[in-house]
Amino acid sequence: MAESKRGKMNGTQVKSFLLLTVLAIIGFGPLSVTCLIGMFILLKRPEWFYRVVKNLYRDRPCRSGDPKMPAEEKGKKATAARIKSFLCLFILLVLDIAPVPVTGTIGLYVVAARPCWFRTLVEKIYLGVNGSG
Numbered sequence: 001m002a003e004s005k006r007g008k009m010n011g012t013q014v015k016s017f018l019l020l021t022v023l024a025i026i027g028f029g030p031l032s033v034t035c036l037i038g039m040f041i042l043l044k045r046p047e048w049f050y051r052v053v054k055n056l057y058r059d060r061p062c063r064s065g066d067p068k069m070p071a072e073e074k075g076k077k078a079t080a081a082r083i084k085s086f087l088c089l090f091i092l093l094v095l096d097i098a099p100v101p102v103t104g105t106i107g108l109y110v111v112a113a114r115p116c117w118f119r120t121l122v123e124k125i126y127l128g129v130n131g132s133g
Contacts, residue, residue, distance in 0.1 A: 009112075012055040016111045024104025032096035034103040038089045042082050045129050053122045062116035064123060074127040081124035 009017065023034045041049050069077075092103045110118045 010055070010059060012052060012058075013111055013114070016052065016056060017108065020104055020107040020111055024101045024108060027096060027101025027104040028099065030097065032093050032101065032103050034101070034107055035089050035093040035096060038103070039086060039093075042086050042089070042125065045126055047129075050122065050126050050129070053119060056111065057114055057119050060114045060116075060119075062119045064120075069127075071128060077124055078127040078129075081121060081127075085121065085125060 020034070023037070026033050089103070092106075095102050109115075
């Protein structure tokens with residue numbers, strides 16, 4: 001089984017890695033499915049994605065944001081994070097027209113390395129949504 005720096009991958013990592021491998025292969029086409037899925041997640045903020053990220057990082061300690069933040073400030077931070085992330089995904093969508101699937105490769109890195117910046121970004125995007133910060 002695949003291994004990360006800290007030992008074996010957890011079940012969520014293995015499943016996500018396999019899915020992103022398939023999406024990276026599909027990404028060789030004219031349109032990046034991975035970017036479109038990312039844009040959907042940013043717009044709809046489905047509960048299942050937040051659960052996947054929590055499971056992905058369950059044995060990886062990362063510092064969380066301030067839970068006592070006022071609701072209005074949470075909304076502003078979430079909106080700003082969603083807009084910046086959407087613009088980044090749009091740029092990646094344009095870059096993915098080239099023959100190299102950039103977004104899928106970044107996704108594989110995130111699943112394998114589990115950087116804390118990604119968990120922090122997801123927490124900002126999901127601020128104020130039920131079941132999150």
